[in-house]
Amino acid sequence: MHGYYLPEKSNKELLGGFAGPLIIAEEYPVNLAASLNKLTVKNKKTGETYDLSQSNRMDLSYYPGRLEQTYELDDLTIHLALIFVSNRTALIQTTLENTGEEPLSLGASWTGAVFDKIQEGTETLDIGTRLTAKDNDIQVNFGEVRETWNYFATKDTKYTIHHADKVSTKIDNRNYTATAEPIELKPKQTYNTYTTESYTFTKEEEAKEQQQAPEYTKNAARYFKENKQRWQGYLDKTFDQKKTAEFPEYQNALVKSIETINTNWRSAAGAFKHDGIVPSMSYKWFIGMWAWDSWKADVATADFNPELAKNNMRALFDYQIQKDDTVRPQDAGAIIDAVFYNQDSARGGEGGNWNERNSKPPLAAWTVWHIYQETKDKEFLKEMYPKLVAYHNWWYTNRDHNKNGIAEYGSMVSDAHWQKDDKDQIIKDKNGQPKVDDDAVIEAAAWESGMDNATRFDKEGVGKGDVGVKVFENKNKGKVVGYSINQESVDLNAYLYAEKGYLASIAEELGKKEDYKNYQKEAKKLKKYIQENMFDEKTGFFYDLQINEDGSKTKLLVNRGKGTEGWLPLWAKVATKEQAAAVKKNMMNQEMFNTFMPFPTASKDNEKFAATKYWRGPVWLDQALFGVEALQNYDYTKEAKEMTQKLFLHAEGLMGEGPIHENYDPLTGKGLSTKNFSWSAAAYYLLYKNTLLSNNPTTQTAFEIK
Known part of the structure; x- marks a missing residue:
């Protein structure tokens, strides 16, 4: 510490x-x-x-x-x-x-x-x-x-x-x-x-x-x-000398990736029951463990330090919400956004950074399956499987407003989501119930996506016919159990499709035949919906789908522009080959995503593109990794390698003495935001091992591309 x-x-x-x-x-x-x-x-x-x-x-x-x-x-x-x-x-x-x-x-x-x-x-x-x-x-x-x-x-x-x-x-x-x-x-x-x-x-x-x-x-x-x-063991597990001879100039960046991840290793202390990886020790607000941050770091860490990867998974699942939870039993199965040394006041602690307002995208099964691929530790699979199932199911009980099997980002029921007066007192309606603060819920929903200020979550919407971002109450037996925003996000449902694939693989490994069949069945329905409702033929890209209260009216949000969420169906292997070809064309377009440092979070031709504004333009390496693996999945290996080399060679300081940054300016490659960032390091590690040296993406293999 x-x-x-x-x-x-x-x-x-x-x-x-x-x-x-x-x-x-x-x-x-x-x-x-x-x-x-x-x-x-x-x-x-x-x-x-x-x-x-x-x-x-x-x-x-x-x-x-x-x-x-x-x-x-x-x-x-x-x-x-x-x-x-x-x-x-x-x-x-x-x-x-x-x-x-x-x-x-x-x-x-x-x-x-x-x-x-x-x-x-x-x-x-x-x-x-x-x-x-x-x-x-x-x-x-x-x-x-x-x-x-x-x-x-x-x-x-x-x-x-x-x-x-x-x-x-x-x-x-x-x-x-x-x-x-x-x-x-x-x-x-x-x-x-x-x-x-x-x-x-x-x-x-x-x-x-x-x-x-x-x-x-x-x-x-x-x-x-x-x-x-x-430390030599970490390096030996990373470098296969027969292969690394092909790309010796990249090895310095790989060692830097390992050093970055290990430097951000926190041991169990306070509310942390297990060791884990924080986003960056270099930034005041990043000394906690966020769900998808940790999971992305763990996929790489599993390759050279699998016990740390396992424990990091446990550190988040230690606080999975249970049915008898005293604070939010309605969220049974959920993984909360972030855990810190101190719990919040609702849990009897003094912390302000602990966050239960939202969850994070469902990538846990991806990580667990990858850890298993590296370790063949079946006991770990048995330990994690029921927890993963509970988390997967939570999305459908608490984030599927119209119960059509398609999820939305949203928020938990939380004091932070009530309207307050100028004396910080909760404002109540005529029935004595707290009034919902839509802005607070939308903020938490954007956090839940992981893309905090992405253009697709701008409350006002874009253009004629776009009603903007609205908040829906999600109920179970008449009781509010959470909130959804009025759009079925394509990345969220692609993640859930992929997760069904990982869960199917785990179920098959554990001999759970009925579970395996159920995931196959669910995936087939979800694939059909994404292919038919979230793809725009004219622009050749996937977008979020705006819905009304009962789901009777929808609008594909092409008007909000293209973002990295549009290639997640390719990463999950849910897109048709024809759809993938159209998406690939956009990804390789120099006026869209094939910038100097490729894969900006908003397309360069998006009217709200801003090269240095967090999720409104900068290159985030997790989304870049998903983009590269999306190309690999559909046999665009030449393009995948080309984009990977640009990600390495055009990132400021990466190949030299500079730190690995949280994100990068897509037009110049300048490092932005926090230094020594874990998931960026993890993404570079995986890109080197699975794209430059081989053609072995981390994507699900249970469901074929059709």
């Missing part, structure tokens, strides 16, 4: 230590210090302190799973290496080597200054940190601070530095200096020492890591070896 940076070579004040640490204050990334454990070395004979900025050679490097620093001075080389040895503790090796011709008498000390305040906009928040020291340990103690939108800590939260060798420590307010015993080095002689740094949330975690610290330092060589083996 913490991490480090490499210092900049130009920042003299940080050389000799790993910058940070960055801690996760339960839900928020916070820098605890500029450099909390910085080494200073003094030549006791001359009285001079070695100036690391004047090194003859300085190397600051990030390797998979390891940070290293090397400073070569005239008669001394200093080497620092950092790895993680547990989900709470980092291990640092410090090596001093006498490279001169004369003996050296050295004094080594470590210094740090902890921040006691953080800046949030124009506000300064006092976080109440203070330093204590005992024996060879220095500890940062935290104050009890529960700031819902900025920072969480308790008095049990601790950050502990443990030195393997004896040090004497002096504390001056927020600063400390820990001084080692004198070090005598003959020419060519080397001295090694070790420290651990642990960040813990509870007394139990603190006690465990304190007990383990001497073990970590005593057997440091073994831990460094195991770390190297673990």
Whole structure:
């Protein structure tokens, strides 16, 4: 739950230590210090302190799973290496080597200054940190601070530095200096020492890591070896040397993808019952687990770290709504949008980021089936199958307004969806029932699609005959169980078609013959509806279908323009070959989707296209992946490879030293929004493995294209 940076070579004040640490204050990334454990070395004979900025050679490097620093001075080389040895503790090796011709008498000390305040906009928040020291340990103690939108800590939260060798420590307010015993080095002689740094949330975690610290330092060589083996294992599972020789220039991007996903790995803590992958540790609001974010990351992660992928699935399904749920029993089977360290007030927690206003697109079975393909773990299939079935069925009980077997995006019943007065009091109708806030429901429905501000969800609609986005109540036995918007979304129903395929494959694997037959039957009906009602012959593309209350009147929303949702029927294998050919033509059109960085979320010729506005134009790699696999499904392998290469070669910094971004400008390739984004990394991983090196998309195989 913490991490480090490499210092900049130009920042003299940080050389000799790993910058940070960055801690996760339960839900928020916070820098605890500029450099909390910085080494200073003094030549006791001359009285001079070695100036690391004047090194003859300085190397600051990030390797998979390891940070290293090397400073070569005239008669001394200093080497620092950092790895993680547990989900709470980092291990640092410090090596001093006498490279001169004369003996050296050295004094080594470590210094740090902890921040006691953080800046949030124009506000300064006092976080109440203070330093204590005992024996060879220095500890940062935290104050009890529960700031819902900025920072969480308790008095049990601790950050502990443990030195393997004896040090004497002096504390001056927020600063400390820990001084080692004198070090005598003959020419060519080397001295090694070790420290651990642990960040813990509870007394139990603190006690465990304190007990383990001497073990970590005593057997440091073994831990460094195991770390190297673990990361080499990830790489070995990724790279088949016979195939990768065809595209060696892409390997750097693949390693970066693995590093990005693993860096966003959060271990179980607080409300997280299992480990999982967050969207990005680099952004304040992304330190939670969203349903479809996690699932997309897991499809790639299953290839090199299947246990993490399994646990990430469990982390979301740990909070699947049950029939006896005390808050929303009407949503039994649903997977909520996002889980965080703290639950919300309705669940007895203090969190504000926990979200039960909506779900996310049904991609869970896709992920579970892919994990099974990698692991052949039938027990995992048995564990997940009934949960997947309950989630799949929920869409039809709570998001199918006219009960025609075609689902809509919508929202849960939630206090956040009631109208409020200027005193934040709920406004009620003449029957004493809360009045629905349509804008809030539409917002949640857009969130449920995952495409937060996509043009197809603009409330006002586009042009004559478009009534805009309306809200319908969904009832079960007269009771409101949720809300739908007035459009049957083509991507949602394509996902559900694909999910029936994955569920059919799982059912067949588990010997559930009746279930298998039922999914075949349901899929046949759904395919017919999508093919006949959601495709426009004139423009050669799929669109959402607007409906009225009883489903007696519909309007295909061609007028709202083309978006990435239009090729999801190809990804799901629900389109006819003729429809796919027409869609492919649009996808490869340079004035539509074949932009410099291909697959913008809104077609370039869409009147609301905006190249840098989140889901209104930028390239999102998940939708690009679905687009490439859509082409592969219909044997457009040449086009699939062409678009994939553009996605790699035209993304700013991807093939070099730049981070993987949340999305990209389709006209320039400039990285946009958050850096170090998990599902973008996962998409690049899958595109490399399944498109560049092979023709093996992740799409369902239970139902054939007809």
